[in-house]
Amino acid sequence: MSTSGQKVVVITGASQGIGAGLVDAYRKLGHLVVATSRGIADSRDPEVVTVRGDIADPATAERVIAAGLERFGRIDTLVNNAGIFVAKPFTEYTQEDYDAVIGVNLAGFFRITQLAVEQMLRQGDGGHVVQITTSLVDHALSSVPSALASLTKGGLQSATKALAIEYADRGVRSNAVSLGIIKTPMHPESTHEALGALHPVGRMGETGDVVDAVLYLENAPFVTGEILHVDGGQSAGH
Template identity: 85%
Template sequence: MSTPDQKVAIITGASQGIGAGLVEAYRKLGYAVVATSRGIAPSPDPQVLTVQGDIADPATAERVAGVAIERFGRIDTLVNNAGIFVAKPFTEYTRQDYDTVTGINLNGFFRITQLAVEQMLRQGGGHVVQITTSLVDHANSAVASVLASLTKGGLQSATKALAIEYATRGVRSNAVSLGIIKTPMHPADYHDTLAALHPVGRMGEISDIVDAVTYLENAPFVTGEILHVDGGQSAGH
């Protein structure tokens, strides 16, 4: 059972990779966690409640926020981690590509964030974190990324807008802007090629992103920040 003063985090895209790492990290911080993704399995931890669903569907957002409030009574942090990357030349994107990427990256952010912020305002504060990409700030001719830049760039702008809109009401908003992270979505055969895209010469680890989000969680004077964890990509080559 949760206690009245226990904080609660919602994490999207939580079944594997960075999302799974964030679930573990927030539990170590003492939070109860509501974890969601399309294929997420039930957790043996009574303080981790899993909700299956497509976050692009507003009905999933409603269920996730509703479960968090019903089960734990509050929402202190939302990490908008769910995302998809489709690398194609701009003129080869299909309508399905557009709908899929904007659905997860933008629609998946919008309704769940509205619901979380509404609850945070009732409580007197909270924290929203977006996971974005450094390609927004540093386009690379080797990586076709218009849809990623369109959607994740929008999230970075929204991150700052939220931070300013709610700065006097206790709700912080930050983003972590990633390089390429060693997760199950990147086969090992491509790791050397992907590592070479970073000035530091390696891919990032899930722990690098978890550490960045944890820092922001514990930094009450930081809001509106786009924290680059990208092996130097955003600085140049």
């Protein structure tokens, strides 16, 4: 059970890259953590509970929130970090591509956010939901075909604002961090120079850039409905 003063954060897509960075950062902030992904390892930290599962499956969301409540007794923040990006010309997307991207990016957001917000409202002392999206929603690039990313992550950005307004008077905040291309294990080092050149600042972002943005929002009680761009200037133009 959560001790006095300790908050509890749920982080999806938490096994590597940005998600793993967020787990470490929230622990340093003093939060208890519920971390989930398909391949996440068992935790050796008694203040981190891990749940393996596909977030596209609503049953995974049910197990994640249940595990957090069983171990820590409350949910204060949800970071919807899990996501799939498939870069293909629009006419080459397959039904399998569509199902996979919609499943993780939209269905994966939907059920766990319902459950987390429901618990925050039950607690009665507010809460925070953060979505990780992409600046391609705001500034498409001809060199990076991204219709499925725009369809799904654009939906999350709209939902972010809708949730912010729906629950503003009940203390539950909703924000998003909209990313450029970040150095994570999904991008081989051989691609870094070319990917960096897509950003006006001439480089890729670091995991720490994303973590800092999420923690800023975590500690900004007057900020809700914000789409915070962490994208090396990409959304501003080229």
